[in-house]
Amino acid sequence: MASCRQAPPPSARSAPPPRDAGQAALPPPPPPPRGRDLALLYSSNIEGHATPCDCVRPLGGLARRATVVARARAQADAALVVDAGDLFDGKESAEQARRLAAAVTAGGLDAFTPGERDLALGLRALRRLPVLSSNLTDRTGARLFGSERIFRLAGVAVGVFGVTSPPAPADAASWRAAGIEAGPADLAARQAIASLRRQGAEVVVGLFHVGPPAEARRLVAGLAGLDWAVLGHSALNLEIPEKAGGARLLDAFAEGKHLGRLDLHVVGGSLAFADAGERAELEAILADHRRQLGEYDRSLGGMDPAALEDYYRQRRVQLQTAIARETAALNRLPRAVTGSWFENRIIPLDDGIPGEPRVSGLVQRLGPHL
Numbered sequence: 001m002a003s004c005r006q007a008p009p010p011s012a013r014s015a016p017p018p019r020d021a022g023q024a025a026l027p028p029p030p031p032p033p034r035g036r037d038l039a040l041l042y043s044s045n046i047e048g049h050a051t052p053c054d055c056v057r058p059l060g061g062l063a064r065r066a067t068v069v070a071r072a073r074a075q076a077d078a079a080l081v082v083d084a085g086d087l088f089d090g091k092e093s094a095e096q097a098r099r100l101a102a103a104v105t106a107g108g109l110d111a112f113t114p115g116e117r118d119l120a121l122g123l124r125a126l127r128r129l130p131v132l133s134s135n136l137t138d139r140t141g142a143r144l145f146g147s148e149r150i151f152r153l154a155g156v157a158v159g160v161f162g163v164t165s166p167p168a169p170a171d172a173a174s175w176r177a178a179g180i181e182a183g184p185a186d187l188a189a190r191q192a193i194a195s196l197r198r199q200g201a202e203v204v205v206g207l208f209h210v211g212p213p214a215e216a217r218r219l220v221a222g223l224a225g226l227d228w229a230v231l232g233h234s235a236l237n238l239e240i241p242e243k244a245g246g247a248r249l250l251d252a253f254a255e256g257k258h259l260g261r262l263d264l265h266v267v268g269g270s271l272a273f274a275d276a277g278e279r280a281e282l283e284a285i286l287a288d289h290r291r292q293l294g295e296y297d298r299s300l301g302g303m304d305p306a307a308l309e310d311y312y313r314q315r316r317v318q319l320q321t322a323i324a325r326e327t328a329a330l331n332r333l334p335r336a337v338t339g340s341w342f343e344n345r346i347i348p349l350d351d352g353i354p355g356e357p358r359v360s361g362l363v364q365r366l367g368p369h370l
Contacts, residue, residue, distance in 0.1 A: 029279075029335045029336035029337075030336050032265065032267075032276050032336070032337035032338070032341045033265070033267050033338070034265060034267075035265040035266045035267035035268070035340060036077045036078075036154045036155065036156070036265070036266040037075070037076040037077050037078075037154075037263055037264070037265055038076060038077065038078050038079075038080070038153045038154055038156060038158070038263070038264040038265075038266065039072045039073075039075070039076035039078070039079040039080070039261060039262070039263050039264075040079075040080050040082065040205065040228070040250075040260075040261070040262040040263075040264070041068070041069055041072055041079060041080070041081040041082070041108070041259060041260065041261055042081075042082050042083070042084070042230045042250050042252060042259075042260040042261075042262065043065075043082075043083050043084075043252055043256065043258075043259055043260065044083055044084035044085055044086060044115075044209070044230065044231065044232035044233070044234075044235075044251065044252070044254075045085075045086045045115075045232060045233065045234075045235050045253075045254035045255065046083070046086065046087050046104075046254075046255065046256040047086055047087075047088070047089045047117070047254065047255055047256075048087075048088055048089035048091070048092060048100065049061075049255045049256040049257075050062045050100060050103060050256075050363045050366050051363060052064070052349070052351075053255065053257060057350065058350075058351060059257035059258070059348055059349055059350055060255060060256040060257040060258075060349050061256065061349060061355060061363070062103045062104060062107055062256065062359050062362075062363055063107070063355025063356050063357075063359040063360040063363055064349040064350075064353040064354070064355055064356075065107055065256065065259055065349055065359075066106070066107030066108060066355070066356035066358075066359040067353050067354055067355065067356045068259050068261075068347055068349065068353060069081055069107060069108035069259075070108070070356060072261060073108070076263065077153075077154040078153035078154040078156075079153075080110050080111070080151055080153060080158060080160075080205075081108045081109050081110045081111075082109075082110060082111045082112070082160060082205065082207055082230055083104075083109060083111075083112045083113070083207070083230075083232075084113055084115075084162070084207040084208060084209050084230045084231060084232030084233075085112070085113050085114050085115030085117075085118055085162075085164065085207070085209035085232035085233065086115035086116075086117045086118060086209070086232055086233060087100065087101070087104060087112070087114075087115075087118055087129075088100065088117050088118050088121055088125070089117060090117040090118075090120045090121060090171075092121065092125075094121075094124065094125070096366060096367065097121055097124075097125035098124075098125055098128060099362065099365060099366050100125075100366060101125050101126075101128040101129050102128065102362055103359055103362040103363050103366065104129070105128065105129060105130070106358060106359050106362055107356060107359045109129065109130060110130055110151065110160075111130055111132050111149065111160045111162070111207065112129045112130055112131050112132070112162075112207075113131070113132055113133055113162025113163070113164060113207035113208075113209055113232065114126055114129075114131060114133065114136070114164060114209065115164065115209040115232050115233060116164070116165075116167045116168060116171045116175075116209075116233075117171070119136075119164070119167070119171070119174070119175055119178070119180055120167070120171045120174040120175070121174075122174070122177075122178045123144065123178055123180070126145075131144075131145040131146070131162075132145060132146055132147065132148060132149055132160060132161055132162045132207065133145045133146075133147070133162050133163070133164060134147040134148060134161050134162065134163050134188040134189065134191065134192040135163045135164065135182055135183040135184065135185055135187075135188035135189075136164055136180060136181070136182055136183075137180075137181050137182075137183060138179050138180070138181070139179050139181065141181075144180065147161060147188075147192055147195070148160065148161035148192045148195060148196050149161075150196065150199055150200070150201055154266075156202055156203060156266060156271070157199075157200050157201050157202045157203070158201065158202070158203045158204075158205060159193075159196030159197070159199070159201030159203070159204045159205070160204075160205045160206075160207065161189070161192035161193070161196065161204075161205075161206055161207070162206065162207035162208070162209070163185040163188050163189050163192075163206070163207075163208060163209070163210060164182055164185070164209045164210070165182065165185055165209065165210040165211050165215075166182040167182070185208075185210050185219060186219055186222065186223075189206060189208075189219070189223055189226075190223060190224075192206075193206070193223060193224070193225040193226055194225070197225055202271050203227050203228070203264070203271060204225060204226050204227050204228075205227065205228045205229075205230065206220070206223070206226055206228070206229045206230070206247075207230050207232065208220065208229050208230065208231055208232065209231075209232035209233050210232075210233070211233055212233070212234065213231070213234045213236060216229070216231050216233075216234060216244075216249070217242075217244045217249070220244040220245060220247050220249060221244040221245035221247075222245060223245065223246075223247065224245075224246065225246075226245075226246065226247040227246075227247055227248075228241075228247060228248055228250060228262070229244065229247050229248070229249050229250065230250045230251070230260075231249055231250065231251040234251055235251070235253055235254035236249075236251040236253075237251070237252070237253055237346060238250055238251045238252070238260075238344075238346075239344065239345070239346045240277075240281070240344070241262070241275075241342075241344050250262060250344070252346050253346065256349070257348065257349060258346050258347060258348050258349060259346075259347050259349060260344070260345070260346055260347070261344070261345045261347055262342060262343075262344045263342060263343045263344075264340070264342050265340060265341050265342065265343075266340050267338070267339050267340045267341070268339060268340070270339050270340040271340065272339070272340060273340045273341055273342040274337050274339060274340065274341045274342070275341070275342060276337050276341040276342065276343050277343065278333065279330065279333050279335070282326055282329055282330050282333070283330065285326060286323060286326040286327065286330065289319050289322050289323050289326065290323060292319055293316065293319045293320065293323065296312050296315055296316045296319065297316070
């Protein structure tokens with residue numbers, strides 16, 4: 001039964017930091033209640049990399065990815081797998097693209113928003129993927145794919161949509177040949193969010209393939225009603241989801257070397273999620289700043305050249321200001337999380353993860369190019 005399952009182990013950033021000398025030792029807070037665990041597995045920028053990289057530490061591979069997805073489905077009460085585009089590198093043959101799409105979907109994929117490289121291959125390979133796009137149309141303005149979709153996950157209605165920015169000059173000719181056009185991403189996103197909310201979506205996830213990180217942040221920050229934004233094209237490491245307006249950004253590197261996992265723990269029916277690692281993160285930063293302040297205090301005792309004294313005094317004031325700000329922030333946070341909460345992890349697909357056999361077979365048939 002679901003109530004007997006154990007929550008996944010906490011991330012490294014939830015470990016308590018070492019305390020300064022003289023601080024009263026407090027017992028660790030109790031672990032947050034498990035509630036209903038909804039796992040969101042997310043990626044982007046796989047760029048045709050179906051096998052582990054030829055690196056000192058080989059990472060990645062669709063077969064390992066499939067194993068992590070299967071484990072999440074077994075651990076959580078429900079799971080959803082999404083990708084924000086650039087699955088292909090744009091150089092695949094039609095057959096390679098078809099097989100790559102088959103391997104990804106066999107490993108688990110519920111929603112996909114294409115990037116410019118995917119669209120440069122044309123529409124045939126994309127028809128084999130669960131594409132959602134609110135702003136891609138043909139020359140007549142008719143949508144090429146479904147705009148949005150609601151997934152029922154352990155009693156929670158999760159709405160998903162996607163948008164893609166217009167092509168760069170290098171891909172524009174391929175788009176025109178395929179009859180693909182992109183409407184304004186911001187307008188399409190607002191319409192999709194409103195539509196999903198009208199349909200009863202309680203949590204809204206957007207897949208954004210809209211260019212550099214600064215552009216994605218600007219777009220997401222202006223969207224009311226959005227909860228989570230999975231970024232494509234940016235290849236950031238957002239182990240700590242970044243806030244943008246009322247939403248948080250998710251991204252898990254590139255080339256399929258990692259897979260992001262966001263666990264939303266619904267406690268008591270609340271859909272306002274606290275960051276379970278926020279307090280520990282602040283405590284670690286505060287402890288480091290106190291340590292640095294102590295070192296600067298010793299330096300001001302006469303160990304440093306006079307020419308550096310002004311710098312050390314300014315730095316000391318900066319640290320004191322930061323310590324006061326962080327202490328106030330900690331005082332506003334409860335010691336223990338008692339309501340709904342989330343945990344985010346970026347999982348490296350290393351050699352400790354075995355490949356899922358069926359997907360391994362599909363990848364072998366892709367050929368050496370991938």
